[in-house]
Amino acid sequence: MTSSPVPGLRPDAELAQVIAHANRSDNEKIEYIRAKEAFIIDMDGVIYHGNTLLPGVKEFVQWMKDTKKKFLFLTNNSAPTPRELQQKLARLGIHVDESHFYTSAICTAKFLSTQKPGGSVYAIGEPGLHYALYSQGFDMNEVNPDFVVVGEGSGLNYEKMARAVKLISAGAKLIGTNPDVNAVAEHCLVPACGAFVSAIELASGKKAFFCGKPTSLMMRYAQRILGCSRDAVCMVGDRLDTDVLGGIYAEIDTVLVLSGVSKREDLANVAYAPYVVVDGVGSLVPPSSSSVMQAANES
Numbered sequence: 489m490t491s492s493p494v495p496g497l498r499p500d501a502e503l504a505q506v507i508a509h510a511n512r513s514d515n516e517k518i519e520y521i522r523a524k525e526a527f528i529i530d531m532d533g534v535i536y537h538g539n540t541l542l543p544g545v546k547e548f549v550q551w552m553k554d555t556k557k558k559f560l561f562l563t564n565n566s567a568p569t570p571r572e573l574q575q576k577l578a579r580l581g582i583h584v585d586e587s588h589f590y591t592s593a594i595c596t597a598k599f600l601s602t603q604k605p606g607g608s609v610y611a612i613g614e615p616g617l618h619y620a621l622y623s624q625g626f627d628m629n630e631v632n633p634d635f636v637v638v639g640e641g642s643g644l645n646y647e648k649m650a651r652a653v654k655l656i657s658a659g660a661k662l663i664g665t666n667p668d669v670n671a672v673a674e675h676c677l678v679p680a681c682g683a684f685v686s687a688i689e690l691a692s693g694k695k696a697f698f699c700g701k702p703t704s705l706m707m708r709y710a711q712r713i714l715g716c717s718r719d720a721v722c723m724v725g726d727r728l729d730t731d732v733l734g735g736i737y738a739e740i741d742t743v744l745v746l747s748g749v750s751k752r753e754d755l756a757n758v759a760y761a762p763y764v765v766v767d768g769v770g771s772l773v774p775p776s777s778s779s780v781m782q783a784a785n786e787s
């Protein structure tokens with residue numbers, strides 16, 4: 489076996505494989521991704537925009553089912569429960585089991601249960617966040633909680649923010665479910681969790697800990713659910729700063745789809761790159777697959 493003289497660096501044989509992996513053509517890279525055993529798939533901007541299903545999604549999900557891929561929809565949106573996401577997809581014509589959904593709220597609740605099992609929280613967010621926290625054994629507490637947890641939603645107001653700052657000054661830890669500062673809704677940007685947390689950080693003088701993508705925490709939880717090695721998994725997402733970065737931190741191959749937030753020109757503004765860039769998830773379905781043939785016949 490060839491070995492590197494420097495501990496921790498790749499031996500020559502492995503380095504050669506890495507170079508070959510990086511130097512494939514785009515078509516070869518897509519083929520390589522198609523052969524993965526499991527897919528972690530972001531939702532907003534990949535599967536839908538608001539209540540509109542994106543092109544190619546039906547075929548992609550059908551192909552994953554037909555080829556027995558493992559898959560997990562992974563969203564930084566902490567507002568819905570897995571069941572609500574399952575019902576939303578069903579209304580859009582995609583039928584998958586509730587166990588295929590994972591949110592930043594669940595990731596946050598799981599992380600907090602490792603920090604302070606049975607603790608209490610002051611939570612600012614939507615039902616999906618409260619549901620996840622209750623499910624992990626946390627109580628709601630507006631007086632002396634262990635954590636102030638901020639998630640997605642339109643409920644943040646001056647009163648809640650002032651309470652959060654007061655509780656943090658008294659010792660509660662500030663937790664954000666996800667760092668996205670904005671999201672696309674109805675064709676324009678709207679503020680999201682990262683922006684709300686920023687305001688509380690400024691007012692309290694304390695830095696938050698974020699749980700959702702791009703943390704390797706969320707990627708590792710997802711990988712564990714899928715039960716695959718990192719080489720067998722890929723991350724498909726529409727944001728460089730959460731989905732692609734999350735995959736890179738977790739050493740998982742990434743696919744950037746251009747159907748959401750990040751655009752091809754944004755690639756020039758970051759010091760990392762996805763493994764491959766495609767227009768949408770439909771590009772990951774082999775043209776000869778039966779789901780594509782069926783869609784063509786139906787149109």
Ligand SMILES: O=C(O)[C@H](O)[C@H](O)COP(=O)(O)O
Pocket residue numbers: 530531532533562563564565566640666668670671672680681
């Ligand atoms: O609204 C937000 O917080 C997020 O930007 C959005 O919901 C993220 O969703 P994802 O793309 O992770 O499904």
Ligand SMILES: [Mg+2]
Pocket residue numbers: 530531532533534725726727748
């Ligand atoms: Mg997205």
